[in-house]
Amino acid sequence: MTASERAALMACRLGREISDSDVVGVGLGTPLALAAALAARRSHAPGSHLLVAGALSPDADLLTCLRGAAALIGRTAAFVPHILTMEMAERRSMTLQFLRPAQIDGAGNANTSRISSADGSVRRLPGGLATADVWRILPRVVVYHTDHRERSLPDKVSFLTGAGGGDPQRGTFGPTRLVTDRAVFSFTGDGAHLESLHAGEDLDELHRDTGFSFTVNDTVITTAEPSPAELSALEQVDPHAIRELELRETRQAAAERLAALRAKPS
Amino acid sequence: MPADKVMSPAEAAALVGDGDHVAVQGMGTQGIPMTMVRELIRAGRRDLTITAVVGGIGIDWLAFKGAMSRFCGPIVSMERFGMCRGFRRAVEARRIEFDEYSESGLLTRLAAGARNLPFGITRSMIGTDLPALHPDTITEIADPFTGERVLACRSLRPEVCLLHAHRADRRGNIQYDGGAIWPDVQIYPKASGRTIVTVEAIVSEEVVRERPDQTVIPHFAVDAVVLAPHGCHPTSFFPDYVYDEQFHSSWAELSRDPERAVAEIDRLCGASSQDEYLELIGEAAVSETRNWRERA
Numbered sequence: 001m002t003a004s005e006r007a008a009l010m011a012c013r014l015g016r017e018i019s020d021s022d023v024v025g026v027g028l029g030t031p032l033a034l035a036a037a038l039a040a041r042r043s044h045a046p047g048s049h050l051l052v053a054g055a056l057s058p059d060a061d062l063l064t065c066l067r068g069a070a071a072l073i074g075r076t077a078a079f080v081p082h083i084l085t086m087e088m089a090e091r092r093s094m095t096l097q098f099l100r101p102a103q104i105d106g107a108g109n110a111n112t113s114r115i116s117s118a119d120g121s122v123r124r125l126p127g128g129l130a131t132a133d134v135w136r137i138l139p140r141v142v143v144y145h146t147d148h149r150e151r152s153l154p155d156k157v158s159f160l161t162g163a164g165g166g167d168p169q170r171g172t173f174g175p176t177r178l179v180t181d182r183a184v185f186s187f188t189g190d191g192a193h194l195e196s197l198h199a200g201e202d203l204d205e206l207h208r209d210t211g212f213s214f215t216v217n218d219t220v221i222t223t224a225e226p227s228p229a230e231l232s233a234l235e236q237v238d239p240h241a242i243r244e245l246e247l248r249e250t251r252q253a254a255a256e257r258l259a260a261l262r263a264k265p266s
Numbered sequence: 267m268p269a270d271k272v273m274s275p276a277e278a279a280a281l282v283g284d285g286d287h288v289a290v291q292g293m294g295t296q297g298i299p300m301t302m303v304r305e306l307i308r309a310g311r312r313d314l315t316i317t318a319v320v321g322g323i324g325i326d327w328l329a330f331k332g333a334m335s336r337f338c339g340p341i342v343s344m345e346r347f348g349m350c351r352g353f354r355r356a357v358e359a360r361r362i363e364f365d366e367y368s369e370s371g372l373l374t375r376l377a378a379g380a381r382n383l384p385f386g387i388t389r390s391m392i393g394t395d396l397p398a399l400h401p402d403t404i405t406e407i408a409d410p411f412t413g414e415r416v417l418a419c420r421s422l423r424p425e426v427c428l429l430h431a432h433r434a435d436r437r438g439n440i441q442y443d444g445g446a447i448w449p450d451v452q453i454y455p456k457a458s459g460r461t462i463v464t465v466e467a468i469v470s471e472e473v474v475r476e477r478p479d480q481t482v483i484p485h486f487a488v489d490a491v492v493l494a495p496h497g498c499h500p501t502s503f504f505p506d507y508v509y510d511e512q513f514h515s516s517w518a519e520l521s522r523d524p525e526r527a528v529a530e531i532d533r534l535c536g537a538s539s540q541d542e543y544l545e546l547i548g549e550a551a552v553s554e555t556r557n558w559r560e561r562a
Contacts, residue, residue, distance in 0.1 A: 029345040054447045069504045083449035124357040127341035132368035133390040163393030
Protein backbone atom coordinates (compact mmCIF):
# COMPACT_ATOMS: atom_id res chain seq x y z
CA MET A 1 0.00 0.00 0.00
CA THR A 2 1.38 3.44 -0.89
CA ALA A 3 1.36 6.27 1.64
CA SER A 4 -1.40 7.97 -0.38
CA GLU A 5 -3.50 4.82 -0.21
CA ARG A 6 -2.88 4.60 3.53
CA ALA A 7 -4.08 8.20 3.96
CA ALA A 8 -7.25 7.42 1.99
CA LEU A 9 -7.81 4.22 3.97
CA MET A 10 -7.41 6.09 7.27
CA ALA A 11 -9.81 8.85 6.18
CA CYS A 12 -12.43 6.30 5.13
CA ARG A 13 -11.98 4.26 8.30
CA LEU A 14 -12.34 7.40 10.45
CA GLY A 15 -15.42 8.39 8.46
CA ARG A 16 -17.08 5.06 9.30
CA GLU A 17 -17.15 6.19 12.94
CA ILE A 18 -19.75 8.80 11.99
CA SER A 19 -23.44 8.02 11.83
CA ASP A 20 -26.47 10.13 11.01
CA SER A 21 -27.09 10.89 14.67
CA ASP A 22 -23.67 12.40 15.33
CA VAL A 23 -22.71 16.02 15.93
CA VAL A 24 -19.01 16.01 15.11
CA GLY A 25 -16.31 18.51 16.03
CA VAL A 26 -13.07 18.68 13.99
CA GLY A 27 -10.27 21.23 14.18
CA LEU A 28 -8.40 22.93 11.36
CA GLY A 29 -5.12 21.33 12.42
CA THR A 30 -6.30 17.83 11.45
CA PRO A 31 -7.11 17.84 7.70
CA LEU A 32 -7.23 14.04 7.48
CA ALA A 33 -10.08 13.85 10.02
CA LEU A 34 -11.74 16.88 8.46
CA ALA A 35 -11.70 15.17 5.05
CA ALA A 36 -13.20 12.08 6.72
CA ALA A 37 -16.04 14.05 8.29
CA LEU A 38 -16.80 16.04 5.13
CA ALA A 39 -16.82 12.84 3.06
CA ALA A 40 -19.05 10.97 5.54
CA ARG A 41 -21.71 13.65 5.05
CA ARG A 42 -21.60 12.94 1.31
CA SER A 43 -21.70 9.17 1.60
CA HIS A 44 -23.21 7.20 4.47
CA ALA A 45 -24.02 9.90 7.06
CA PRO A 46 -25.80 12.81 5.32
CA GLY A 47 -27.78 13.48 8.51
CA SER A 48 -24.69 14.06 10.65
CA HIS A 49 -23.75 17.58 11.66
CA LEU A 50 -20.23 18.95 11.50
CA LEU A 51 -18.72 21.88 13.37
CA VAL A 52 -15.57 23.24 11.75
CA ALA A 53 -14.02 26.71 12.19
CA GLY A 54 -17.26 27.67 13.96
CA ALA A 55 -19.33 26.84 10.85
CA LEU A 56 -22.19 24.38 11.02
CA SER A 57 -21.97 21.70 8.32
CA PRO A 58 -20.47 23.96 5.64
CA ASP A 59 -21.18 23.07 2.05
CA ALA A 60 -17.51 23.32 1.22
CA ASP A 61 -14.53 21.18 0.37
CA LEU A 62 -11.54 20.63 2.62
CA LEU A 63 -9.45 23.38 1.06
CA THR A 64 -12.12 26.01 1.62
CA CYS A 65 -12.67 24.90 5.22
CA LEU A 66 -8.95 25.20 5.92
CA ARG A 67 -9.07 28.88 4.96
CA GLY A 68 -11.15 29.51 8.07
CA ALA A 69 -14.45 31.10 9.00
CA ALA A 70 -14.37 34.02 6.56
CA ALA A 71 -14.09 31.62 3.65
CA LEU A 72 -17.24 29.80 4.75
CA ILE A 73 -19.63 32.74 4.46
CA GLY A 74 -22.35 31.74 2.01
CA ARG A 75 -21.62 28.06 2.59
CA THR A 76 -23.16 27.60 6.04
CA ALA A 77 -26.42 28.57 7.70
CA ALA A 78 -24.84 29.29 11.07
CA PHE A 79 -21.69 30.02 12.96
CA VAL A 80 -21.63 28.56 16.44
CA PRO A 81 -19.52 30.76 18.71
CA HIS A 82 -16.58 28.75 19.97
CA ILE A 83 -17.53 29.15 23.62
CA LEU A 84 -20.92 27.58 22.87
CA THR A 85 -19.28 24.52 21.37
CA MET A 86 -17.64 23.96 24.76
CA GLU A 87 -21.02 24.25 26.40
CA MET A 88 -22.45 21.84 23.81
CA ALA A 89 -19.72 19.40 24.79
CA GLU A 90 -20.55 19.83 28.49
CA ARG A 91 -24.18 18.91 27.94
CA ARG A 92 -23.26 16.24 25.40
CA SER A 93 -25.09 17.75 22.46
CA MET A 94 -21.85 17.41 20.56
CA THR A 95 -21.33 13.66 20.36
CA LEU A 96 -17.99 12.96 18.73
CA GLN A 97 -14.62 14.57 18.22
CA PHE A 98 -11.57 13.48 16.23
CA LEU A 99 -8.15 14.25 17.65
CA ARG A 100 -4.57 13.32 16.85
CA PRO A 101 -2.40 13.38 19.98
CA ALA A 102 1.38 13.06 19.80
CA GLN A 103 1.25 10.02 22.10
CA ILE A 104 -1.54 7.66 23.06
CA ASP A 105 -1.29 4.61 25.30
CA GLY A 106 -3.31 1.42 25.76
CA ALA A 107 -5.59 2.95 28.37
CA GLY A 108 -6.61 5.70 25.95
CA ASN A 109 -4.53 8.34 27.74
CA ALA A 110 -3.19 11.10 25.50
CA ASN A 111 -0.18 13.37 25.64
CA THR A 112 -0.17 16.60 23.67
CA SER A 113 1.89 18.56 26.18
CA ARG A 114 5.49 17.45 26.64
CA ILE A 115 7.84 14.51 26.34
CA SER A 116 10.48 14.19 29.05
CA SER A 117 13.77 12.44 28.42
CA ALA A 118 15.91 10.50 30.88
CA ASP A 119 18.49 13.32 30.85
CA GLY A 120 15.89 15.75 32.23
CA SER A 121 15.38 17.62 28.96
CA VAL A 122 11.82 18.24 27.85
CA ARG A 123 10.49 18.25 24.29
CA ARG A 124 7.66 20.75 24.18
CA LEU A 125 4.49 19.87 22.23
CA PRO A 126 1.82 22.42 21.24
CA GLY A 127 -0.44 21.82 24.25
CA GLY A 128 -3.78 20.15 24.66
CA LEU A 129 -6.29 22.95 23.96
CA ALA A 130 -9.55 21.15 24.86
CA THR A 131 -8.09 17.63 25.05
CA ALA A 132 -8.48 17.41 28.83
CA ASP A 133 -12.03 18.72 28.40
CA VAL A 134 -13.46 16.61 25.59
CA TRP A 135 -11.66 13.45 26.77
CA ARG A 136 -13.87 13.53 29.85
CA ILE A 137 -17.07 15.30 28.87
CA LEU A 138 -17.82 14.18 25.29
CA PRO A 139 -19.70 10.92 24.81
CA ARG A 140 -17.11 9.65 22.32
CA VAL A 141 -13.66 10.57 21.10
CA VAL A 142 -11.93 8.88 18.17
CA VAL A 143 -8.17 9.31 18.05
CA TYR A 144 -5.76 8.63 15.26
CA HIS A 145 -2.04 8.58 14.63
CA THR A 146 -0.27 8.68 11.28
CA ASP A 147 3.07 7.31 12.47
CA HIS A 148 2.56 3.97 14.21
CA ARG A 149 5.66 3.22 16.28
CA GLU A 150 6.56 2.57 19.89
CA ARG A 151 7.45 6.19 20.61
CA SER A 152 3.97 7.34 19.50
CA LEU A 153 2.09 4.49 21.18
CA PRO A 154 3.96 3.88 24.46
CA ASP A 155 3.01 1.63 27.33
CA LYS A 156 2.20 4.77 29.28
CA VAL A 157 2.21 8.37 28.03
CA SER A 158 4.88 10.54 29.65
CA PHE A 159 2.34 13.24 30.50
CA LEU A 160 -1.42 12.87 30.84
CA THR A 161 -3.06 15.71 28.91
CA GLY A 162 -6.21 13.64 28.43
CA ALA A 163 -7.20 10.80 30.74
CA GLY A 164 -8.70 7.70 29.11
CA GLY A 165 -11.89 6.06 30.29
CA GLY A 166 -14.15 9.09 30.27
CA ASP A 167 -16.67 9.39 33.08
CA PRO A 168 -18.82 6.25 32.81
CA GLN A 169 -21.13 7.38 35.62
CA ARG A 170 -22.14 10.26 33.38
CA GLY A 171 -22.20 8.12 30.23
CA THR A 172 -19.01 9.39 28.63
CA PHE A 173 -16.34 7.00 27.45
CA GLY A 174 -13.34 9.03 26.29
CA PRO A 175 -11.46 7.58 23.33
CA THR A 176 -13.28 4.54 22.05
CA ARG A 177 -11.17 3.84 19.00
CA LEU A 178 -7.67 4.44 17.66
CA VAL A 179 -6.97 4.39 13.94
CA THR A 180 -3.31 4.37 12.93
CA ASP A 181 -1.58 4.09 9.57
CA ARG A 182 -1.20 0.35 10.25
CA ALA A 183 -4.13 -0.87 12.35
CA VAL A 184 -7.36 -0.13 14.21
CA PHE A 185 -7.78 -0.60 17.97
CA SER A 186 -10.71 -0.23 20.33
CA PHE A 187 -10.41 0.83 23.95
CA THR A 188 -12.42 -0.97 26.58
CA GLY A 189 -12.27 -0.75 30.35
CA ASP A 190 -9.72 -3.58 30.14
CA GLY A 191 -7.33 -1.85 27.75
CA ALA A 192 -6.66 -1.93 24.03
CA HIS A 193 -7.96 -4.53 21.62
CA LEU A 194 -6.82 -4.98 18.03
CA GLU A 195 -9.85 -4.69 15.75
CA SER A 196 -8.16 -4.98 12.40
CA LEU A 197 -4.83 -4.83 10.62
CA HIS A 198 -4.40 -2.83 7.43
CA ALA A 199 -3.62 -4.88 4.34
CA GLY A 200 0.00 -5.97 4.18
CA GLU A 201 0.73 -5.44 7.88
CA ASP A 202 2.21 -8.22 10.00
CA LEU A 203 0.90 -8.92 13.51
CA ASP A 204 4.32 -9.73 15.01
CA GLU A 205 5.78 -6.52 13.64
CA LEU A 206 2.81 -4.61 14.97
CA HIS A 207 3.39 -6.04 18.46
CA ARG A 208 7.06 -5.03 18.19
CA ASP A 209 6.23 -1.48 17.14
CA THR A 210 3.46 -0.89 19.68
CA GLY A 211 4.50 0.13 23.19
CA PHE A 212 1.29 -0.91 24.86
CA SER A 213 -0.03 -4.45 25.06
CA PHE A 214 -3.28 -5.29 23.33
CA THR A 215 -5.57 -8.27 23.01
CA VAL A 216 -6.14 -10.03 19.69
CA ASN A 217 -8.92 -12.27 18.42
CA ASP A 218 -8.04 -15.76 17.22
CA THR A 219 -8.56 -14.60 13.68
CA VAL A 220 -7.21 -11.16 12.85
CA ILE A 221 -9.26 -9.40 10.23
CA THR A 222 -7.99 -7.00 7.62
CA THR A 223 -9.28 -3.42 7.66
CA ALA A 224 -11.93 -3.14 4.97
CA GLU A 225 -10.66 -1.38 1.85
CA PRO A 226 -12.41 1.91 1.01
CA SER A 227 -15.51 1.29 -1.06
CA PRO A 228 -15.96 3.04 -4.43
CA ALA A 229 -18.64 5.21 -2.81
CA GLU A 230 -16.30 6.22 0.02
CA LEU A 231 -13.47 7.02 -2.36
CA SER A 232 -15.79 9.01 -4.57
CA ALA A 233 -16.99 11.10 -1.60
CA LEU A 234 -13.38 11.63 -0.50
CA GLU A 235 -12.44 12.74 -4.00
CA GLN A 236 -15.29 15.24 -4.00
CA VAL A 237 -14.29 16.90 -0.73
CA ASP A 238 -10.52 16.61 -1.13
CA PRO A 239 -9.64 16.27 -4.82
CA HIS A 240 -6.07 17.47 -4.23
CA ALA A 241 -5.47 15.01 -1.35
CA ILE A 242 -4.59 17.79 1.10
CA ARG A 243 -5.31 15.18 3.80
CA GLU A 244 -1.83 13.83 3.02
CA LEU A 245 -0.31 16.77 4.91
CA GLU A 246 -0.56 14.55 7.96
CA LEU A 247 1.66 11.68 6.77
CA ARG A 248 5.42 12.06 6.94
CA GLU A 249 6.05 10.50 3.51
CA THR A 250 3.47 12.63 1.71
CA ARG A 251 3.67 15.89 3.69
CA GLN A 252 6.06 17.77 1.43
CA ALA A 253 4.23 16.94 -1.79
CA ALA A 254 0.87 17.83 -0.24
CA ALA A 255 2.27 21.15 0.99
CA GLU A 256 3.51 21.90 -2.53
CA ARG A 257 0.09 21.10 -4.02
CA LEU A 258 -1.49 23.38 -1.45
CA ALA A 259 0.91 26.21 -2.25
CA ALA A 260 0.16 25.83 -5.96
CA LEU A 261 -3.57 26.06 -5.23
CA ARG A 262 -3.14 29.17 -3.11
CA ALA A 263 -3.77 31.55 -5.95
CA LYS A 264 -6.98 29.92 -7.11
CA PRO A 265 -9.39 29.09 -4.30
CA SER A 266 -12.10 26.57 -5.03
CA MET B 267 -16.95 66.55 25.93
CA PRO B 268 -16.64 62.83 26.73
CA ALA B 269 -13.14 61.41 27.06
CA ASP B 270 -11.40 60.74 23.76
CA LYS B 271 -9.72 57.33 24.00
CA VAL B 272 -8.12 57.29 20.57
CA MET B 273 -4.35 57.08 20.83
CA SER B 274 -1.30 55.92 18.92
CA PRO B 275 0.02 52.36 19.23
CA ALA B 276 2.97 53.71 21.24
CA GLU B 277 0.70 55.53 23.69
CA ALA B 278 -1.39 52.38 24.11
CA ALA B 279 1.74 50.28 24.66
CA ALA B 280 2.62 52.58 27.56
CA LEU B 281 -0.47 51.19 29.32
CA VAL B 282 1.30 47.82 29.44
CA GLY B 283 4.07 47.52 32.01
CA ASP B 284 7.00 45.14 32.22
CA GLY B 285 5.89 42.05 34.14
CA ASP B 286 2.19 42.53 33.34
CA HIS B 287 -0.15 39.64 32.60
CA VAL B 288 -1.50 40.39 29.12
CA ALA B 289 -4.47 38.53 27.63
CA VAL B 290 -4.16 38.52 23.84
CA GLN B 291 -7.16 37.86 21.56
CA GLY B 292 -6.83 35.26 18.85
CA MET B 293 -6.96 31.60 17.98
CA GLY B 294 -4.05 30.19 16.02
CA THR B 295 -4.31 31.87 12.64
CA GLN B 296 -7.35 33.99 13.55
CA GLY B 297 -7.85 37.43 14.99
CA ILE B 298 -4.57 38.25 16.76
CA PRO B 299 -4.13 42.03 17.37
CA MET B 300 -0.72 42.03 15.72
CA THR B 301 -0.33 45.82 15.60
CA MET B 302 -0.16 45.91 19.39
CA VAL B 303 2.00 42.77 19.53
CA ARG B 304 4.54 44.57 17.32
CA GLU B 305 4.25 47.70 19.42
CA LEU B 306 5.03 45.83 22.65
CA ILE B 307 8.14 44.46 20.93
CA ARG B 308 9.07 47.97 19.70
CA ALA B 309 8.65 49.27 23.24
CA GLY B 310 11.05 46.59 24.53
CA ARG B 311 8.60 45.14 27.06
CA ARG B 312 10.03 42.37 29.22
CA ASP B 313 8.86 39.61 31.53
CA LEU B 314 5.29 39.59 30.27
CA THR B 315 2.90 36.75 31.08
CA ILE B 316 0.78 36.10 28.00
CA THR B 317 -2.61 34.43 27.96
CA ALA B 318 -4.29 33.28 24.76
CA VAL B 319 -6.88 30.63 23.97
CA VAL B 320 -4.76 29.48 21.02
CA GLY B 321 -1.44 31.30 20.83
CA GLY B 322 -0.20 31.82 17.25
CA ILE B 323 2.44 33.77 15.38
CA GLY B 324 2.22 36.78 17.74
CA ILE B 325 3.31 34.59 20.66
CA ASP B 326 6.19 33.31 18.54
CA TRP B 327 7.40 36.86 17.89
CA LEU B 328 7.15 37.85 21.56
CA ALA B 329 9.10 34.69 22.44
CA PHE B 330 11.82 35.26 19.83
CA LYS B 331 12.29 38.83 21.13
CA GLY B 332 12.47 37.84 24.79
CA ALA B 333 9.42 39.90 25.72
CA MET B 334 7.63 37.16 27.65
CA SER B 335 8.61 34.88 30.50
CA ARG B 336 5.41 32.88 30.92
CA PHE B 337 2.53 31.61 28.81
CA CYS B 338 -0.70 30.84 30.63
CA GLY B 339 -3.11 28.91 28.38
CA PRO B 340 -3.95 25.68 26.61
CA ILE B 341 -1.97 25.64 23.34
CA VAL B 342 0.46 27.52 21.11
CA SER B 343 0.15 26.47 17.47
CA MET B 344 -0.14 27.90 13.97
CA GLU B 345 -2.47 25.02 13.10
CA ARG B 346 -1.48 23.50 9.78
CA PHE B 347 1.61 25.75 9.62
CA GLY B 348 2.98 23.88 12.61
CA MET B 349 4.44 24.76 15.94
CA CYS B 350 5.77 28.18 16.90
CA ARG B 351 9.48 27.39 16.84
CA GLY B 352 10.76 30.38 18.80
CA PHE B 353 8.25 29.73 21.54
CA ARG B 354 9.05 26.03 21.60
CA ARG B 355 12.79 26.68 21.80
CA ALA B 356 12.34 29.19 24.64
CA VAL B 357 10.15 26.78 26.63
CA GLU B 358 12.58 23.90 26.16
CA ALA B 359 15.48 26.17 27.25
CA ARG B 360 13.36 27.24 30.26
CA ARG B 361 13.41 30.90 29.30
CA ILE B 362 9.61 30.73 29.13
CA GLU B 363 7.40 28.82 31.53
CA PHE B 364 4.40 27.14 29.86
CA ASP B 365 1.70 27.31 32.50
CA GLU B 366 -0.61 24.82 30.78
CA TYR B 367 -4.34 24.66 31.44
CA SER B 368 -7.01 22.99 29.37
CA GLU B 369 -9.22 25.36 27.39
CA SER B 370 -12.09 24.91 29.84
CA GLY B 371 -9.70 25.35 32.74
CA LEU B 372 -8.47 28.70 31.40
CA LEU B 373 -11.95 29.93 30.46
CA THR B 374 -13.31 28.88 33.86
CA ARG B 375 -10.60 30.92 35.60
CA LEU B 376 -11.28 33.95 33.39
CA ALA B 377 -15.07 33.64 33.78
CA ALA B 378 -14.66 33.71 37.55
CA GLY B 379 -12.42 36.77 37.18
CA ALA B 380 -14.99 38.45 34.94
CA ARG B 381 -17.67 37.98 37.60
CA ASN B 382 -15.40 38.88 40.50
CA LEU B 383 -15.93 35.43 42.02
CA PRO B 384 -13.15 33.67 43.93
CA PHE B 385 -13.24 30.58 41.71
CA GLY B 386 -15.21 28.69 39.10
CA ILE B 387 -15.72 24.96 38.60
CA THR B 388 -15.18 22.53 35.76
CA ARG B 389 -15.39 18.79 35.14
CA SER B 390 -12.44 19.11 32.80
CA MET B 391 -8.87 18.00 33.56
CA ILE B 392 -9.87 15.42 36.22
CA GLY B 393 -7.56 12.42 36.02
CA THR B 394 -4.89 14.25 33.99
CA ASP B 395 -1.49 15.57 35.04
CA LEU B 396 -2.61 19.19 34.48
CA PRO B 397 -4.09 19.99 37.95
CA ALA B 398 -0.84 18.96 39.67
CA LEU B 399 0.96 21.70 37.71
CA HIS B 400 -1.20 24.28 39.49
CA PRO B 401 -1.48 23.59 43.22
CA ASP B 402 -2.16 27.30 43.84
CA THR B 403 -4.98 27.67 41.31
CA ILE B 404 -6.61 24.23 40.81
CA THR B 405 -7.97 21.90 43.47
CA GLU B 406 -10.54 19.12 43.53
CA ILE B 407 -13.68 19.74 45.59
CA ALA B 408 -17.04 18.06 46.11
CA ASP B 409 -20.25 19.51 44.70
CA PRO B 410 -22.01 20.51 47.97
CA PHE B 411 -25.35 19.33 46.55
CA THR B 412 -24.52 15.97 44.99
CA GLY B 413 -21.01 15.13 46.14
CA GLU B 414 -19.74 14.90 42.53
CA ARG B 415 -16.02 15.61 42.32
CA VAL B 416 -15.24 18.76 40.36
CA LEU B 417 -12.23 21.03 40.01
CA ALA B 418 -12.23 24.50 41.55
CA CYS B 419 -10.29 26.94 39.36
CA ARG B 420 -9.09 30.13 41.00
CA SER B 421 -10.19 33.35 39.28
CA LEU B 422 -7.78 35.01 36.87
CA ARG B 423 -7.56 38.80 36.42
CA PRO B 424 -4.96 39.81 33.82
CA GLU B 425 -3.65 43.35 34.16
CA VAL B 426 -4.48 44.20 30.56
CA CYS B 427 -6.05 42.71 27.45
CA LEU B 428 -5.42 43.36 23.75
CA LEU B 429 -8.33 43.02 21.33
CA HIS B 430 -9.07 43.80 17.70
CA ALA B 431 -12.53 44.92 16.52
CA HIS B 432 -14.26 46.15 13.39
CA ARG B 433 -14.89 49.72 14.52
CA ALA B 434 -15.17 52.09 17.43
CA ASP B 435 -16.11 55.66 18.09
CA ARG B 436 -13.65 57.98 19.80
CA ARG B 437 -15.18 57.36 23.24
CA GLY B 438 -14.44 53.66 22.87
CA ASN B 439 -17.73 51.99 22.05
CA ILE B 440 -16.43 48.84 20.39
CA GLN B 441 -18.42 47.17 17.61
CA TYR B 442 -18.10 43.77 15.98
CA ASP B 443 -19.90 42.79 12.78
CA GLY B 444 -22.23 39.90 13.35
CA GLY B 445 -21.71 37.72 16.37
CA ALA B 446 -18.33 37.82 18.03
CA ILE B 447 -17.30 34.29 17.21
CA TRP B 448 -14.34 34.09 19.57
CA PRO B 449 -14.66 33.31 23.28
CA ASP B 450 -11.94 35.74 24.30
CA VAL B 451 -13.65 38.87 22.97
CA GLN B 452 -16.55 38.34 25.34
CA ILE B 453 -14.51 37.47 28.38
CA TYR B 454 -11.15 39.32 28.36
CA PRO B 455 -12.43 42.87 28.86
CA LYS B 456 -14.58 41.79 31.79
CA ALA B 457 -11.74 39.94 33.50
CA SER B 458 -8.90 42.37 32.75
CA GLY B 459 -7.87 45.55 34.52
CA ARG B 460 -7.28 47.56 31.32
CA THR B 461 -8.60 47.04 27.79
CA ILE B 462 -6.76 48.14 24.65
CA VAL B 463 -8.63 47.71 21.37
CA THR B 464 -7.23 48.13 17.88
CA VAL B 465 -9.91 48.69 15.22
CA GLU B 466 -10.29 48.51 11.48
CA ALA B 467 -12.01 51.91 11.47
CA ILE B 468 -12.85 54.83 13.75
CA VAL B 469 -16.33 56.19 13.14
CA SER B 470 -18.59 58.85 14.63
CA GLU B 471 -20.87 58.05 17.55
CA GLU B 472 -23.79 58.61 15.15
CA VAL B 473 -22.62 55.64 13.08
CA VAL B 474 -22.31 53.54 16.24
CA ARG B 475 -25.83 54.56 17.28
CA GLU B 476 -27.26 53.23 14.01
CA ARG B 477 -26.42 49.69 15.20
CA PRO B 478 -26.09 49.77 19.00
CA ASP B 479 -26.72 46.00 19.00
CA GLN B 480 -23.26 45.59 17.47
CA THR B 481 -21.55 47.30 20.40
CA VAL B 482 -19.95 44.35 22.15
CA ILE B 483 -17.88 46.40 24.62
CA PRO B 484 -19.29 49.72 25.93
CA HIS B 485 -17.00 52.73 26.21
CA PHE B 486 -16.70 52.70 30.00
CA ALA B 487 -14.98 49.31 29.84
CA VAL B 488 -12.36 50.49 27.33
CA ASP B 489 -9.10 52.32 28.04
CA ALA B 490 -7.59 52.81 24.60
CA VAL B 491 -8.72 52.76 20.98
CA VAL B 492 -6.03 52.45 18.30
CA LEU B 493 -6.68 52.72 14.57
CA ALA B 494 -5.14 49.71 12.83
CA PRO B 495 -6.65 48.80 9.46
CA HIS B 496 -5.77 45.20 8.56
CA GLY B 497 -4.47 45.09 12.12
CA CYS B 498 -4.56 41.31 12.52
CA HIS B 499 -2.30 40.61 9.55
CA PRO B 500 -0.93 37.98 8.96
CA THR B 501 -3.81 36.35 10.89
CA SER B 502 -7.40 36.56 9.70
CA PHE B 503 -10.14 38.85 10.89
CA PHE B 504 -13.63 37.52 10.33
CA PRO B 505 -15.33 38.39 8.03
CA ASP B 506 -13.04 41.04 6.55
CA TYR B 507 -9.97 39.06 5.59
CA VAL B 508 -8.52 35.55 5.65
CA TYR B 509 -5.11 34.67 7.05
CA ASP B 510 -2.05 35.28 4.88
CA GLU B 511 -1.12 31.81 3.79
CA GLN B 512 2.11 32.74 2.08
CA PHE B 513 3.27 34.80 5.05
CA HIS B 514 2.61 31.94 7.47
CA SER B 515 4.31 29.38 5.20
CA SER B 516 7.36 31.62 4.82
CA TRP B 517 7.48 32.26 8.55
CA ALA B 518 7.24 28.54 9.35
CA GLU B 519 10.31 27.99 7.19
CA LEU B 520 12.27 31.10 8.13
CA SER B 521 11.77 30.61 11.86
CA ARG B 522 13.92 27.47 11.75
CA ASP B 523 16.85 29.89 11.86
CA PRO B 524 16.65 32.11 14.98
CA GLU B 525 18.94 34.81 13.55
CA ARG B 526 16.92 35.20 10.39
CA ALA B 527 13.70 35.06 12.41
CA VAL B 528 14.75 37.87 14.72
CA ALA B 529 15.98 39.95 11.78
CA GLU B 530 12.59 39.52 10.09
CA ILE B 531 10.70 40.49 13.25
CA ASP B 532 12.96 43.55 13.63
CA ARG B 533 12.32 44.52 10.01
CA LEU B 534 8.53 44.28 10.44
CA CYS B 535 8.52 45.90 13.88
CA GLY B 536 10.64 48.70 12.46
CA ALA B 537 7.52 50.15 10.85
CA SER B 538 6.62 53.22 12.87
CA SER B 539 2.96 53.18 11.87
CA GLN B 540 0.32 50.78 10.60
CA ASP B 541 0.51 52.43 7.17
CA GLU B 542 4.24 51.83 7.06
CA TYR B 543 3.73 48.20 8.07
CA LEU B 544 1.17 47.71 5.28
CA GLU B 545 3.70 49.16 2.84
CA LEU B 546 6.30 46.69 4.09
CA ILE B 547 4.07 43.66 3.53
CA GLY B 548 2.88 45.04 0.19
CA GLU B 549 -0.44 45.87 -1.37
CA ALA B 550 -0.78 42.36 -2.84
CA ALA B 551 -0.78 40.72 0.61
CA VAL B 552 -3.55 43.04 1.75
CA SER B 553 -5.70 42.72 -1.35
CA GLU B 554 -5.26 38.95 -1.66
CA THR B 555 -6.41 38.29 1.89
CA ARG B 556 -9.34 40.70 1.50
CA ASN B 557 -10.47 39.76 -1.99
CA TRP B 558 -9.53 36.13 -2.36
CA ARG B 559 -13.06 35.17 -3.41
CA GLU B 560 -12.95 37.41 -6.46
CA ARG B 561 -9.80 35.65 -7.64
CA ALA B 562 -11.57 32.30 -7.85
